[in-house]
Amino acid sequence: MAKNIKKQSQKFSTEQFLESINNHTITVGVIGLGYVGLPIAVEYAKLGISTIGFDIDNKKIDILQSGGNYIMDIDSTLVASVVAEKYLQPTTEFSRLAECDVIYICVPTPFTPNKDPDISYIIQSTEAVADSLRLGQLIILKSTTFPGTTTKYVQPILEKKGLIIGKDFFLAFSPERIDPGNTTWHTGNTPIVAGGVTKWCTTLACAAHGLIVSKVIPVSSPNVAEMEKLLENIFRSVNIALVNELAQLCDRIGVNIWEVVEAAGTKPFGFMPFFPGPGIGGHCILIDPYYLSWMAREYDFETNFITLAAEVNESMPFYVRSMIEREVARQPITLSTAKVLLLGMAFKRDVDDLRHSPALKVAELMIQDGIKNVKYFDPYIPTVQVHDKILKSEKSLTAETLKNYDIVVITTDHSCYDYEMIVKHSKVVIDTRNACKKVKGTKKNVVLLGSGS
Ligand SMILES: NC(=O)c1ccc[n+]([C@@H]2O[C@H](COP(=O)([O-])OP(=O)(O)OC[C@H]3O[C@@H](n4cnc5c(N)ncnc54)[C@H](O)[C@@H]3O)[C@@H](O)[C@H]2O)c1
Incomplete structure (x- = not known):
């Protein structure tokens, strides 16, 4: 076996590998065809590069193989055409x-x-990669994780066969920056960072990734790249927590936090606006900071900023609950008779991603508190499970629908909602996103989070 590897090793040249990347004569494999993996696979396939997409989810593979698409941000016609032309081959055969x-x-x-x-x-x-690892393969880990994952966990599994890293095969970490729902920044025009285990690993990762993104910034190690991604997300988590805390203070003192942040945002340097909301969700900002605080404990280090930010952000759905209950107390209704409509279940605007959504947490709290009539409307999310209940989205949002509810809560500010109509026809609107900002008039029925209204 070792002899065999040596023989093949003599035939393999790193320079030729680099050349084949630059010439597009490589085959690309993408494991995990979700929000991150599918756009990457489609970008390569779009260039006419033979791309194989792997997933353990048969349903996703079936959808793709039959010309469908399940990621909103990707052009469905493009997905169907790269699959039809076999540039992208979705499979479960690892x-x-x-x-x-x-x-x-x-x-x-x-x-x-x-x-x-x-x-x-x-x-x-x-392990699946290691099973068929051969000379001249470059593995790029994209999943967000704590520093040391690439070198302490992934590398040893790949090295089991006796192939030498940096010579026979290559390994790098390159964190993903995709922002589903963002129509300005996407895979193609967002610069990314890559750190390889050796210099060749970095060079090859930059070359391969450089085929589909505008710029790849090399860093000295996978650890730096892993930590860099966590810093990006912790930065957001901490800043959102700061405005969420100030929003609660502003509610007490009767100052509008949204106006405050916008005013501060006029400073041309040294300030970046962040806005409050019902809490954070998704697969990134909520989870990733915990990866670092877990790792830090191994080094007897407490990441206080992360813990405090998580505490504030995770308290926000509870704060929204208190806003709803205050409204119930103001009306001639009780918790058990109140009719509450949540507008938006997705964790953020214009996406169909429900993972760790604060809206879902608000729904859970409402039901837990005995509000029997909690419903929602989200055109992107037809059903949700709350405790043991399956809730179905209202079919449409009309004046008649809105009039049926005592309280309407804007939990996700999808751009397809007609906010004029929402304000006009709802008894009370609790706006946790400042979504009614552009609605003209006195808006006496709107209770805006962080405004003291
Ligand atoms: N979604 C984002 O906006 C975003 C942004 C940056 C980074 N990330 C990170 O990227 C990673 C992936 O996130 P995502 O949002 O694409 O997740 P996702 O759930 O949308 O997709 C992951 C896919 O991997 C598949 N999968 C799971 N185990 C597998 C296996 N053993 N083999 C093959 N396929 C497998 C799942 O079936 C799923 O289709 C995570 O680490 C996340 O933190 C996500």
Whole structure:
């Protein structure tokens, strides 16, 4: 076996590998065809590069194979055409990893119920890669994770076969920056960072990734790239927590936090506006900071900013609950008779992603508190499970629908909602996103989070 590897090793040249990347004569594999993986696979396939997409979810593979698409941000016609032309081959056959020269790992990195990192998906995918690892493969880990994952967990699994890293095969970490729902910044025009285990690993990762993004910034190690991604998300979490705390203070003192942030945002340097809301959700900002605080504990270090930010952000759905209950108390209704409509279940505007959505948490709290008549409307999310109940979205949002409710809560500010109509026909609107900002008139029935209204 070792002899065999040596023989093949003599035939393999890193320079030629680089050349084949630059000439587009590589085969790309993408493991995990979700919000991150599918756009990457489509970008390569779009260039006419042979791309194989791997997923354990048969449903996703079936949809793609039959010309469909399940990621809102990607052009469905494009997906269908790259699949029809076989530039993108979706499959559940992991033995086909052997065909790939460049392999991206884009699998989930959730946390456990105790909020510890769960890197089991990364481990499973790495084992699948290791099973068919051969000379001249470049593996790029994209899943967000704590520093040390690439070198301490992924690298040893890949090295088991005796291939030498940086010479026979290559490994890098390159964090993803995609922002679903963002119509300005997407895979193609967002610069990304890449850190390889060796210099060649970085060079090859930059070359391969550079084919589909505007700019790749090399860093000195996977650890730096892993930590860099966490810094990006912790930065957002801490700043959102800051305005969320100030929003609660502004409610007490009767100052409008939204106006305050906008005014501060006129400073041309040294300030970046962040806005309050009902809490944070999704697969990134809520989870990723915990990856670092977990790791820090191993070094007897407490990441106080992360903990405090999480505490404030996670308290926001509870704060929205208190706003709703205050409105119930003001009207001739009780918790058990109140009719509450939540507008938006997705964790943020214009996406269909429900993961860790604060709106879902608000719904859970409402039902837990005995509000029997909690409904929602979200054109992107037809059903949700809240405790043991399945809730169905209202079919449409009309004046008649709105009039049926005592309280309407804007939990997600989808741009397709008609806010004029919402304000006009609702008894009370609790606006947690400042979505009614552009609605003209006195808006006496609007209770805006963080405004003291
Ligand atoms: N969604 C985002 O906006 C975003 C942005 C930046 C970074 N990230 C990070 O990227 C990673 C992926 O996130 P996502 O949002 O794309 O997740 P996702 O859940 O949308 O997609 C992950 C896909 O991996 C598949 N999968 C799971 N285990 C697998 C395995 N062993 N082999 C093959 N496929 C497998 C799942 O079926 C799913 O289709 C996470 O680490 C996340 O933190 C996500």
